[in-house]
Amino acid sequence: MPVIKTIAEQSEQMTEWRRHLHAHPEIAFEEHETAAFIAARLEEWGIEVRRGIAGTGVIGTLTSGEGPAIGLRADMDALAIHETNAIPHRSVRAGCMHACGHDGHMAMLLGAARYLSKSKKFKGTVHLIFQPAEENEGGGRVMVEQGMFDEFPMTAIYGMHNWPGLPAGRFAVRPGPIMAAFDLFEITIVGKGAHAAMPHLGVDPVLAGSAIVTALQSITSRATDPLEAAVVSVTQFHAGDTWNVIPERAVLRGTVRALTPEVQDKVEMTLYRVVESIAAGHGAGARVHYERRYPPTINDPAEAENAAKAAATVVGESHVEQDRQPSMGSEDFAFMLEKKPGSYIWIGNGSVEGGCTLHNPRYDFNDTILPLGASYWASLVESRLA
Numbered sequence: 001m002p003v004i005k006t007i008a009e010q011s012e013q014m015t016e017w018r019r020h021l022h023a024h025p026e027i028a029f030e031e032h033e034t035a036a037f038i039a040a041r042l043e044e045w046g047i048e049v050r051r052g053i054a055g056t057g058v059i060g061t062l063t064s065g066e067g068p069a070i071g072l073r074a075d076m077d078a079l080a081i082h083e084t085n086a087i088p089h090r091s092v093r094a095g096c097m098h099a100c101g102h103d104g105h106m107a108m109l110l111g112a113a114r115y116l117s118k119s120k121k122f123k124g125t126v127h128l129i130f131q132p133a134e135e136n137e138g139g140g141r142v143m144v145e146q147g148m149f150d151e152f153p154m155t156a157i158y159g160m161h162n163w164p165g166l167p168a169g170r171f172a173v174r175p176g177p178i179m180a181a182f183d184l185f186e187i188t189i190v191g192k193g194a195h196a197a198m199p200h201l202g203v204d205p206v207l208a209g210s211a212i213v214t215a216l217q218s219i220t221s222r223a224t225d226p227l228e229a230a231v232v233s234v235t236q237f238h239a240g241d242t243w244n245v246i247p248e249r250a251v252l253r254g255t256v257r258a259l260t261p262e263v264q265d266k267v268e269m270t271l272y273r274v275v276e277s278i279a280a281g282h283g284a285g286a287r288v289h290y291e292r293r294y295p296p297t298i299n300d301p302a303e304a305e306n307a308a309k310a311a312a313t314v315v316g317e318s319h320v321e322q323d324r325q326p327s328m329g330s331e332d333f334a335f336m337l338e339k340k341p342g343s344y345i346w347i348g349n350g351s352v353e354g355g356c357t358l359h360n361p362r363y364d365f366n367d368t369i370l371p372l373g374a375s376y377w378a379s380l381v382e383s384r385l386a
């Protein structure tokens with residue numbers, strides 16, 4: 001079975017949904033029209049719908065005979081980016097666009113939902129999870145906190161994201177970590193203001209901050225096992241207002257990424273130590289605010305295998321990569337995988353030419369892969385709930 005025939009036949013319809021959603025993007029937790037659009041489609045096909053979980057989240061439930069329950073998850077939110085594409089379906093909302101392909105993710109899950117509601121070639125229950133606020137706000141975490149898994153018990157959960165640069169017609173999945181943990185930090189260095197010509201009368205937080213920026217890079221190069229991945233990026237450095245004054249304080253902000261909770265712990269601990277000791281060495285004080293946003297996205301090995309097999313039934317084994325490196329980007333599907341075994345797969349979105357990369361103002365989801373993604377969902381359900 002390559003692409004499922006009845007799914008291929010609804011390609012045009014899926015493209016229409018996808019382009020409608022693309023033209024009408026909504027930002028995290030504001031996906032009201034999007035949720036209404038999805039709920040209306042699901043109800044049209046006789047699927048039971050639960051609205052309002054995590055604010056704008058929608059869950060459709062489809063049962064066919066006796067069997068276990070699984071969840072399929074798509075994300076719904078757009079980004080605060082102004083679209084620069086000149087395409088007929090470009091965003092009608094200034095400063096807001098689907099630049100991560102969540103429009104395509106919804107259309108693929110809708111396509112699968114419609115097919116499954118008619119064919120019912122499975123025994124058990126499928127929860128079609130449309131999750132708000134994947135970007136920055138952790139809508140996935142909120143769904144879990146609001147008791148999604150109590151209200152909708154399931155044995156496994158699956159996610160899918162398009163991947164620009166991975167050719168269309170290919171999938172990639174791997175056991176273990178596939179996306180990184182995402183932490184934030186803010187470091188306030190407190191010195192003593194002085195005349196810039198009399199530095200010995202003050203404590204310079206700019207110099208201390210500069211030493212901290214440099215020393216933080218020793219965390220990845222010296223405190224982390226060279227065979228483990230970690231990133232420490234200082235992305236903001238704020239201090240001072242004029243030329244001839246040494247300011248009182250400097251603020252550094254940035255992000256940490258790691259693929260395992262162990263490395264994440266090590267980086268955090270080392271960051272505190274480096275900041276405090278370097279600041280002290282300069283006679284300055286330092287305060288660290290460290291915040292864990294998303295855990296690493298870790299695939300269950302058996303479920304990654306199930307996902308790979310389902311993808312192989314659609315595109316053939318040779319088009320499913322199982323040894324691709326993880327990404328140091330992050331994903332709030334991680335919160336769901338912390339609670340349930342499951343897996344997260346990438347579907348090739350094709351060429352990155354013309355700026356078609358995630359979070360780029362010239363990104364657009366590749367409509368030719370809609371039937372592949374929908375067929376993947378359908379074959380996953382038909383194989384897991386056989």
Ligand code: NI
Pocket residue numbers: 100101102134161
């Ligand atoms: Ni995304």
